[in-house]
Structure formats: C-alpha cells, structure tokens
Amino acid sequence: MEQHYKLDKIRVLSDNDTDFIETLVRTFIEEVPEDARLLKIAVDSRDYLAAYKSAHKMKPTIDLFDLGVLQDLIEVQDWGKYEQSDKDISGKLDIVLDAVAKAATEIKEDYNL
Numbered sequence: 001m002e003q004h005y006k007l008d009k010i011r012v013l014s015d016n017d018t019d020f021i022e023t024l025v026r027t028f029i030e031e032v033p034e035d036a037r038l039l040k041i042a043v044d045s046r047d048y049l050a051a052y053k054s055a056h057k058m059k060p061t062i063d064l065f066d067l068g069v070l071q072d073l074i075e076v077q078d079w080g081k082y083e084q085s086d087k088d089i090s091g092k093l094d095i096v097l098d099a100v101a102k103a104a105t106e107i108k109e110d111y112n113l
Contacts (some may be wrong), residue, residue: 001110004102006066025111029104032061036100043076043093052080069099
C-alpha cells in the first residue's frame, strides 16, 4: 500500500475524511490514466499545445498524490509550452507514464476498484 503514491497531502487536506479521500482516489483512476494516454499521443505526434495542456492539467493531481515525478512532468509541459522541437522529451514522458501506470494499478488494488 502506498508504494507508488502517497496520500499524506490528501489526508492533511481532508482532515482524514475517508469519504473525501475515496472520492479523490476514484477521480484519479477515472482521469489521470486517460490524461496520460492523451499526453503520450500529443508528444508522439509533436502536438506541442496538446502536450502542454495535458501535462498542465495533470500537475496538481500528480503533486497531490505525490507520485514523485512532478519535475519530469513539468519538463514535458515546458517542452510543449516552448515548442522545444530540438529536445527529446521521450525519456521524461516514459518516467511520467510509468509512474501513473504503477500508481493506478496500486490504487485499484488498494481500493478494490
């Protein structure tokens, strides 16, 4: 439990309200893997604006669940924002996608989703 994600910030924010925590966990499962999929498509197709928007949308949740890849996600976001066509961002993207996949799998197991 909580190897690939941490709920510390959420527990503090919610004052340990288990219903609130479960709501956020379900929202994570519903939204973040799909956002990660769209981010991958955007980066693969070099759609800088879509990559920027997807990464930007994911940042608060990645931070809140403390996946440990916020800085990597920011680099992907900046790649899109500044259209850094000379930069290979695939390594950073892979780190983010791997963290999201591991966290989603673990959360599903931990919360029987």
